Amino acid sequence: MSRADRRRRAATGGRGPVTDADALARRIRAAKLPGTPPELAERAKKALEAFVESAAAQGVPLAEIARHMADGRAAATIAHVEREQATAQGQDPAKGAACAAGCAFCCILSGEDGGTITAHEAERLHAALAPRAGEPDGRDWHPNACPALDPATRMCRAYEARPLICRSYHSADAAACEANAAGEPAPGARLAGAHLTYLAAHGLARAALGPRARVETFALREVARAAVEGQDAETALAAARHGPPALDAERRRTGRAWTAARGRG
């Protein structure tokens, strides 16, 4: 094997280049997702294979399909379709939720990063918030609130561009959310199943495309903070970029929570 061939193989995880959509679909089928429950991994594989096959059938070039897998558009599309199907079957994850405009305890972000989002979501969130730079933001209401929040109305100022994590969170009890935001455990909140499929699909994209494809994740809180403080998109995304283990850690954490919730019936 020539040195150039060896370089090409190394760039694709040692498996040689993907030359067509069928080869990409086979990579997805063969990918491993340790830590994701097998039922979820299989659901994500089928959905991502269908995404690739459908895009190829519509004449989308392979490079563009790979780009949409890497930047998270594929994972978001898959989650959107899954949610639409659940709603059509009478299983809308928001059914029975207490969620309402101006109820924003779930926008008081716990942890360091406030949520795992993809590159496409990070770019959209930044673009939506950049024009609001310098205005009062969520931290004027609560020190741990998302900077995208309007502190007066407690509405999201990036509503159309809010990431999937924000669309996936529901609760039957706003008082429980208030308790959670204060650090007290209280039942009621739940994450829609489509969010787990999204994380699994993004993990599959990374496994199938190989290490050079830059399938990245970002910290929601940091993107929003940087945008409302006037940083440009490149600087904001550089500061908010996760290290590679973050996606797998989030995928495993939510997978364990899903399994535990199933066990409780």
Ligand code: SF4
């Ligand atoms: S998840 Fe909780 S805090 Fe957020 S809108 Fe719903 S009820 Fe309100």
Ligand code: SF4
């Ligand atoms: S982006 Fe919007 S919906 Fe999401 S946490 Fe921030 S304020 Fe809340």
